[in-house]
Amino acid sequence: MKIFAEIGRFILFIKxxxxxxxxxxxxxxxxxxxxxxxxxxxxxxxxxxxxxxxxVSAVQTAYQLVSPLIPKSSIAQIVxxxxxxxxxxxxxxxxLAGVIGSKIASELGNMRVSEQIDALExxxxxxxxxxxxxxxxxxxxxxPMLVVIATGLGILGGRIAGVGSGILSSxxxxxxxxxxxxxxxxxxxxxxxYTFSFIISSIPAYFGFYVEGxxxxxGRSSTRSVVVSCILILFADYLxxxxxx
Amino acid sequence: xxxxxxxxxxFGDKIVINDVSAVLHDGKCNLxxxxxxxxxxxxxxxxxxxxxxxxxxxLYNGKPFSTMTNEEKKFIRQEIGMLFxxxxxxxxxxxxxxxxxxxxxxxxxxxxxKRKRVDEVLNRVALEKANxxxxxxxxxxxxxxxxxxxxxxxxxxxxxxDEPNSGxxxxxxxxxxxxxxxxxxEYDITTVVNTHDMNSVMEVGxxxxxxxxxxxxxxxxxxxxxxxxxxxxxAFIFASEFLKDAKDMRMLEVAGKIDNDRDMNELMNxxxxxxxxxxx
Numbered sequence: 001m002k003i004f005a006e007i008g009r010f011i012l013f014i015k016x017x018x019x020x021x022x023x024x025x026x027x028x029x030x031x032x033x034x035x036x037x038x039x040x041x042x043x044x045x046x047x048x049x050x051x052x053x054x055x056v057s058a059v060q061t062a063y064q065l066v067s068p069l070i071p072k073s074s075i076a077q078i079v080x081x082x083x084x085x086x087x088x089x090x091x092x093x094x095x096l097a098g099v100i101g102s103k104i105a106s107e108l109g110n111m112r113v114s115e116q117i118d119a120l121e122x123x124x125x126x127x128x129x130x131x132x133x134x135x136x137x138x139x140x141x142x143x144p145m146l147v148v149i150a151t152g153l154g155i156l157g158g159r160i161a162g163v164g165s166g167i168l169s170s171x172x173x174x175x176x177x178x179x180x181x182x183x184x185x186x187x188x189x190x191x192x193x194y195t196f197s198f199i200i201s202s203i204p205a206y207f208g209f210y211v212e213g214x215x216x217x218x219g220r221s222s223t224r225s226v227v228v229s230c231i232l233i234l235f236a237d238y239l240x241x242x243x244x245x
Numbered sequence: 246x247x248x249x250x251x252x253x254x255x256f257g258d259k260i261v262i263n264d265v266s267a268v269l270h271d272g273k274c275n276l277x278x279x280x281x282x283x284x285x286x287x288x289x290x291x292x293x294x295x296x297x298x299x300x301x302x303x304l305y306n307g308k309p310f311s312t313m314t315n316e317e318k319k320f321i322r323q324e325i326g327m328l329f330x331x332x333x334x335x336x337x338x339x340x341x342x343x344x345x346x347x348x349x350x351x352x353x354x355x356x357x358x359k360r361k362r363v364d365e366v367l368n369r370v371a372l373e374k375a376n377x378x379x380x381x382x383x384x385x386x387x388x389x390x391x392x393x394x395x396x397x398x399x400x401x402x403x404x405x406x407d408e409p410n411s412g413x414x415x416x417x418x419x420x421x422x423x424x425x426x427x428x429x430x431e432y433d434i435t436t437v438v439n440t441h442d443m444n445s446v447m448e449v450g451x452x453x454x455x456x457x458x459x460x461x462x463x464x465x466x467x468x469x470x471x472x473x474x475x476x477x478x479x480a481f482i483f484a485s486e487f488l489k490d491a492k493d494m495r496m497l498e499v500a501g502k503i504d505n506d507r508d509m510n511e512l513m514n515x516x517x518x519x520x521x522x523x524x525x
Contacts (some may be wrong), residue, residue, distance in 0.1 A: 023350050115333040122293055123347055123404075124322035 017136075023172040028135060033129050034078035034138035038201075042146060049095055050150035053117050054079060054088045054157030058070050062167040072168040076158070076176025081185065083154035089189045092150045093196035096143060097229040104135055108208030109218035116211070127204040134207065136201040143197035144190055151189065188244050195240060196233050203229045247292065247403065247435060252301035258288040261287045262461040264301070274429050274436045274496050279456035280481055281444055283442065288456065289439045293325060293405055294318065294407035323351060326396030326434075328406040332388035334380040334395070340368075341376040344395045350369060351399060366394040370424060390424070397428060404428065406434045422448040443482055446470065454524055455481070 021027040059076045083110050108131060108169045120127045155177065207225035211217050247269040252272065254262040267277040269292075290296040292303055292311060296302060303310045305321050312318040313321065341363055348359040367373050370390040375383055384393070385486050389409060406513045410418035425448045428472055429436040444454060450467035454480045463475045473479060 026349050109338075114331055114336075115329045116335055118295055119327065119329060119333040119335075121295065122322055122325055122327045123350065124319040125350060 010133065013132075013206050013209065014130060014202065016126070017133040019126045019129050021129060022125055024217065027130065029214075030130065031134040031138055034134045035142050037103075038100055038135075038138050039142035039146065040162050041103075042096055042151075045095060045099055046092055046146045046150050047153060050083075050088060050092060050153040051157035053091060054083055054154030054159075055088065055161035057082055057154075057157075058158035058162040058167065071172075071176075071178030071181060073172045075162060075168055077179055079158035080155055080177055080181070083158070084185045084189050085149055088151040089147050089192040089196065090233065092147055093193065093200060093233055094142065094230055096146070097196075097204075097233060098226050099201045100139065100143075100200055101226045101229045102222045103204075105208035105222040106200060106218055108205060108219050109216065110133075110211065111209035112211045113214055113218060128209070129223055130206045132202075133237040135205055136198065139197045139201035140194060142195040142199065145201035147193040188240070191244060192240055194236065199229055199232045199236065203232065204212075246304075246306060247437070248302075248307075248411060249288075249292070250302040250304065252288070252291060252303065253299045253301055254284075254291055254296060261459050262273040262291065262298070262300060265459075265461045267454050267461060267464065269437055270452045271434060271435050271457045273430070273451035274426055275452045276446055276450045277454050277456060277479075278441060278446055278450075283456040284459040285439050285441075285456050287438065289405060289407055291408075292437065293327060294322065323399065324402040326390065326404045327402035328392040328396050328400070328404070328409055330408045330411055332380070332385075332392035334388060334391055336380055338379075339376065340372065340378050340380070340383065340391050343380070343391060344398050346393065347399050359375070360400060365396050366505065367501070369428075370394045370398075375483050385412050386414075386420065389413065389417075389421050393421075394422060394430070397434075399431060402430065402434055404432075404434050406436065406438045406440075408439055408441075410440065410442045415444065419443065419448070427519060446505070457481070 057076060058079050061073075061075050069156060108117075111131070117127050117131070120130065159170065159173050159177075162168050162173055168176075202223035204222070207221040207228070208218075211221045247423060249265055249267045249269075252265045253260065265284075265288060287296060291298050299312075305479075308320070308413075310321070321514060335346065338346065341347075344363045344366060347355070348362060350432050353360065354362075360366045363376070364373070367376055370393055372387060372390050373389060374395065375391070380388060380391070381521055387509075393409075404425070409421050409425060413421065422445050425438065428434065429449075438445065442444065447467050447470075450470065453462055453463075453465055453467065453470055455463040455475070457477045463473055463478045465473065470478070470482060473482075497503075
């Protein structure tokens with residue numbers, strides 16, 4: 001029963017964000033701040049992870065394709081499709097759930113515990129709209145961009161690793177990259193990115209917003225929010241794959 | 246005027262506020278006092294709308310808060326300034342940005358006008374040199390003063406202070422008490438202070454409500470409080486070392502040795518002349 005109560009409270013929490021802003025300029029400033037915080041703040045880890053994921057997938061694919069009947073260019077095809085379909089959106093978003101999610105949950109949790117949220121409410125500000133909505137909108141704008149960057153870097157990582165370790169030539173890789181490209185896969189990856197970015201931003205915001213207690217509870221809610229976000233990302237991943245592929 | 250009528254509030258089985266009725270006087274420093282766990286913070290949170298009462302009413306200028314539309318509540322809240330126990334300053338903003346925040350949110354003036362108002366209130370709380378500092382870089386007393394400055398920047402009608410002296414040394418506490426008292430008169434605001442600091446009670450208590458175990462036990466002012474016949478209140482106030490002399494005077498009054506304000510004033514100015522102390 002508790003889970004239904006939590007779901008109900010989460011829906012009301014999301015519904016509570018949609019009111020007319022007290023001052024659009026202040027909200028816009030907060031939105032831009034969040035875009036920079038989420039986007040620029042996570043760019044470094046996204047670059048490193050996606051590059052190495054591409055590199056590892058190229059090397060491991062080559063290791064498994066032992067038959068001389070399979071052309072080497074198919075390594076590039078497999079790297080491209082796995083990076084687009086799974087690695088870039090899912091793996092990057094799971095990492096971002098840890099990076100961005102824990103930050104959002106602890107920031108809001110600290111604001112709740114130190115009565116900063118109460119102070120905003122006393123001023124007559126809709127705290128859900130001012131503190132949470134800009135974070136969700138910023139995440140939904142910036143995270144798909146990060147996924148696109150991760151896709152490009154993943155493929156680049158695969159190319160550098162494949163060519164650099166002598167598995168295949170750059171021409172073979174480029175040829176494989178162009179073969180049987182399905183543009184729908186990019187749409188699917190972006191659909192996943194938008195869904196995951198909503199999960200990454202809203203779940204930690206919910207857990208942080210309703211923290212009760214002190215520093216210990218902030219830590220607990222931050223951990224819980226990351227765990228729940230990761231589970232929901234994997235569940236949504238399966239659901240979207242079953243529905244859209 | 247804020248009026249509380251038969252207010253009840255509980256959490257689970259525990260009743261925290263039990264049928265409290267009171268009137269908070271306009272333009273005065275109203276104090277809610279009581280020991281820890283007496284329900285004063287919950288009462289204040291009900292007053293400002295952070296907690297919804299289980300029953301009873303809170304009336305702002307005769308209008309029940311519970312029946313107000315969201316817009317009306319928003320309007321009332323913009324007339325409220327609040328100083329929180331820990332000051333509740335926004336960590337990511339400087340002192341100046343903290344104070345400017347309500348102005349940015351609710352006023353349409355130019356940056357220059359807002360900046361002028363921020364400087365005014367910073368001057369008023371004697372913090373003109375701290376405007377570029379972050380909350381983490383200033384002391385507890387300064388944080389409280391910034392909290393007060395933020396609370397008064399929109400010229401509120403009501404100022405609520407939750408334990409303004411907690412965590413402060415006696416000297417800084419006096420500065421904060423004095424500031425609250427002066428601002429109440431200067432801005433003609435209705436101030437509600439939640440405290441268990443007896444120094445504050447004697448300094449600023451124009452109107453005092455004593456709470457014990459969720460009940461309103463006594464109501465009066467700082468001149469009447471030491472003559473109260475309420476046993477619980479006496480136990481609460483005379484637990485303070487500061488009021489030992491007052492206790493002596495109270496006993497003198499009970500013994501019929503002093504019987505008017507003039508005697509009392511003389512005694513307060515010259516405690517050595519106390520016949521009670523001589524008898525000791």
